[in-house]
Amino acid sequence: MKNTITNVNTKLILLHPYIQKQGNPNRLWLVALVSVFAVASLLTLVYTRESFHTTNTTTTTRITATITHNEQTLPKSVMRALVHYAANTNSTNHMSQTDIKQISDVLKQCTSPCNFLVFGLTPETLLWNALNHYGRTVFIDENRYYAAYMEEKYPEIEVYDVQYTTKIRELKELVTSVREQSHNECGPVQNLLFSDCKIGLNDLPNQLYDINWDVILVDGPRGYWPDGPGSISAIFTASVLARSKKGGNHKTHVFVHNYNREMDKVSSEEFLCKENLVKSSKDLLAHFVVERVTDENGRHQFCRNNSTTSS
Structure with missing residues (x-):
């Protein structure tokens, strides 16, 4: 009986462990989301403080003006x-x-x-x-x-x-x-x-x-x-x-x-x-x-x- 050997061209691809870690897509997305959230929170805090300062200054000015007006007005x-x-x-x-x-x-x-x-x-x-x-x-x-x-x-x-x-x-x-x-x-x-x-x-x-x-x-x-x-x-x-x-x-x-x-x-x-x-x-x-x-x-x-x- 004559054996027939069929050659199959197979390519062997070896992956280094470091490359496998770098290729984890879930972790990359998590880092990106945390970064975006942190930046957004920082911007919101800065804006809120500025807005509060402006509002507080305006309110104080109005109260001072009212008191001054009342002091100058007879009952x-x-x-x-x-x-x-x-x-x-x-x-x-x-x-x-x-x-x-x-x-x-x-x-x-x-x-x-x-x-x-x-x-x-x-x-x-x-x-x-x-x-x-x-x-x-x-x-x-x-x-x-x-x-x-x-x-x-x-x-x-x-x-x-x-x-x-x-x-x-x-x-x-x-x-x-x-x-x-x-x-x-x-x-x-x-x-x-x-x-x-x-x-x-x-x-x-x-x-x-x-x-x-x-x-x-x-x-x-x-x-x-x-x-x-x-x-x-x-x-x-x-x-x-x-x-x-x-x-x-x-x-x-x-x-x-x-x-x-x-x-x-x-x-x-x-x-x-x-x-x-x-x-x-x-x-x-x-x-x-x-x-x-x-x-x-x-x-x-x-x-x-x-x-x-x-x-």
Whole structure:
């Protein structure tokens, strides 16, 4: 049997191990992806920091501009008051510039937000509210309709109405009745909310009796005729509120406008006391500084030099 040998040309290809490693496509793609991601993250971080810096700078600039603008702009209440007062400077009912300055100077002396109580709605109402812009200013008036009108027209003011039961022609009888009851109902130190004193105002909002008033102005109620209420109730109430303060500074500045009128002067001397009179301006504005006093027996009294009104 004859063997037939077929030659087959076979090529043998030998691969070096190093070449096999270099040829791994998966690892190459992984390295490429990681590199791209790293570059993208770096660019994003740089852009974000730049953007934040720009935004922050812009915001700071806007805030600074706003603060500067606010510092240069008067509050609306001040602007309205000044415009109102300037438009009515020819009114005969206006308080004089000298008298206004006296009250304004005292308001400036308040070491904390000032509590300012005003009896009477007058041409100076908006001015008082504006001058005590950072404090609390409360107005009391006998005309409920005018009080409601002012509150609606000028929402920034706080005003309440009250009913007065006194009459100017009864001045002597009223003073006598207080002297007779100064040891109980008409005492100089008390909570008027629970008082039956005839000339004390006990129908104000309850919260007003708990406030330590720093400044009180009596410029009302209106009335120049014998049956008009006069100011005796307002002055008596102011004197009691001043002496009934709790804690802190026990002194209260009390101003009485139209001090030249008989009822205003008599009531002031009786309840605010001559000894507390600091200054009077042409007998129109009287300035008292009132505080709690006692006699030798420790009893509260209105005036040190008037034993008839001690309690």
